[in-house]
Amino acid sequence: MPSPEMKTPEHEAIYRKVRGMILFGALPPGQAVTIQGLCAVTGAGATPVRETIRRLTAEGALEALGNRRVCVPRTTSEKLAQIHFLRRHLEPELARLATPHMTDKEIHFIEEKDNEVNIAIAAGDAGGYLEANYRFHFGLYAVAGADVLHHTALSLWVRMGPSLRVVCGQVGTASLPDQHRAVLAALRRRDPAAAARALLDDIDQGYTLVARTLGETQEPLS
Structure with a gap:
């Protein structure tokens, strides 16, 4: 430190x-x-x-x-699909790499962030939701020891932040899906493959909601 x-x-x-x-x-x-x-x-x-x-x-x-x-740039359907493509390849890998190295203290930290996500959703606090959700994900990714992947994932999140705030304003925080419980369950079992699958599901659900809300739904890039 x-x-x-x-x-x-x-x-x-x-x-x-x-x-x-x-x-x-x-x-x-x-x-x-x-x-x-x-x-x-x-x-x-x-x-x-x-x-x-x-x-x-x-x-x-x-x-x-x-x-x-x-x-601040607007997110087009093409940019949204590209960001989704990169996120679904980068972030599950970060989760897979991090899982074997997660300590009980680190798991407890991201559990606390998930609780903050739930509190923000219940309160309709869009800004609080976005920050707690970010802390949840990057609290996990920081343990992966993959600086290039971590930095790239962060750059993608910054590009998405303004659009996510728009989505929160349009659909409300109560409609925001996540797979955090599945991620946490996989971390507790120290199951890298399950953590990666749960992260992928989380990313795909988020993409579907954002694309639909912004009126830019299209087939994800594969």
């Missing part, structure tokens, strides 16, 4: 904060993003905010429109 004296550099802290705003849907699809606006929201100076916009644009979390205009 890092020592108490270690502090996250400002530019990295601002990047993570703005990335979280996108990831958890605080910035909706089509929202214009400006240096001045992010400075006001984050309390940061123009230099780290400008670097944050550059990084997130390079990662596809923001979209450059020309004339120095930047916005």
Whole structure:
């Protein structure tokens, strides 16, 4: 663990904060993003905010429109299908790799995140749901020891965050499906194949709901 004296550099802290705003849907699809606006929201100076916009644009979390205009991109049916294709290949593998190495403490952590998911659903708290659901998944993926897969999965989640917030607003949190119980059961048994299957089911259910809600249902890429 890092020592108490270690502090996250400002530019990295601002990047993570703005990335979280996108990831958890605080910035909706089509929202214009400006240096001045992010400075006001984050309390940061123009230099780290400008670097944050550059990084997130390079990662596809923001979209450059020309004339120095930047916005949160809208998810098209084609992009949605591509994200789904990549997620269903990456994330079950992360679950498979992580399962044999999960400690009881780590399983307890993601159980707590699942409880937070359920609390947010009951309260109709879309932002709370998105954050707890993210913590559930990436609490698992962090144990896999597969940095490239982990980083790629995170980039896909950031691209999906704004659209998921739209879905929550349209269908309500009570309609959101998940296979978390099946994932947890597989983890407790230390069954990598079952954990991967449950993750795949979770991803497929989520894709079906998002695609249907956004009016962009199409056959998933295989």
